[in-house]
Amino acid sequence: MQIQIHDKQFVPFLSAAKIQAAIQVVAQQINHDLAGTIPLFMPVLNGSVFFATDLLRHINLPCEIAFIKTRSYHGTNSTGTVEVTWVDKPNLAGRTIVIVEDIIDTGHTLTKLLALLSEQNPAAIKIACLLEKPEANCYPNLKPDYVGMQIPNKFVVGYGLDYNGHGRNLPEIYQLKE
Numbered sequence: 001m002q003i004q005i006h007d008k009q010f011v012p013f014l015s016a017a018k019i020q021a022a023i024q025v026v027a028q029q030i031n032h033d034l035a036g037t038i039p040l041f042m043p044v045l046n047g048s049v050f051f052a053t054d055l056l057r058h059i060n061l062p063c064e065i066a067f068i069k070t071r072s073y074h075g076t077n078s079t080g081t082v083e084v085t086w087v088d089k090p091n092l093a094g095r096t097i098v099i100v101e102d103i104i105d106t107g108h109t110l111t112k113l114l115a116l117l118s119e120q121n122p123a124a125i126k127i128a129c130l131l132e133k134p135e136a137n138c139y140p141n142l143k144p145d146y147v148g149m150q151i152p153n154k155f156v157v158g159y160g161l162d163y164n165g166h167g168r169n170l171p172e173i174y175q176l177k178e
């Protein structure tokens with residue numbers, strides 16, 4: 001069913017079941033690839049909190065969580081400037097970090113985060129994102145290690161993703177109606 005958020009109409013795009021199935025696949029890949037490490041999962045607030053908590057429930061490795069917060073979006077467009085706020089400030093030296101992100105759009109956020117986290121000499125930085133919009137990514141070398149689903153370059157809301165603060169609580173994902 002079509003929904004309205006603020007001034008815009010959205011149509012159903014990804015069901016809760018589809019989202020959960022994609023997350024299970026990502027978790028299996030991480031469990032396999034990072035076996036033998038104690039990964040430090042870094043969910044990027046606020047958007048990825050839903051993805052992170054569902055993903056982590058399927059991780060069977062000893063692991064830790066530390067949050068980081070970024071902000072770049074205004075309405076349905078990326079502003080290009082990314083503000084990063086440390087929520088936890090763990091020691092990253094020698095750690096295997098998994099950045100947990102809701103969506104890669106222009107790639108500005110992850111490019112900035114990778115540079116910032118690399119300064120502290122982690123052993124490895126992996127990127128797990130639920131969604132990727134390959135057509136929007138401005139950085140050809142920015143490739144997520146784990147991707148739930150690739151989607152077209154259209155604005156989406158739900159399951160953590162917002163439109164001007166609303167819609168994060170929706171259990172499924174909706175696409176902006178043209």
Ligand code: IMP
Nearest residue numbers: 047078104105106107108109155156161
């Ligand atoms: P990027 O820096 O352009 O890659 O965008 C990263 C952030 O912008 C994501 O973490 C989201 O929080 C937000 N974002 C990107 N695309 C969308 C969208 O379609 N809907 C809602 N938020 C989005």
Ligand code: MG
Nearest residue numbers: 044047048102
């Ligand atoms: Mg985000």
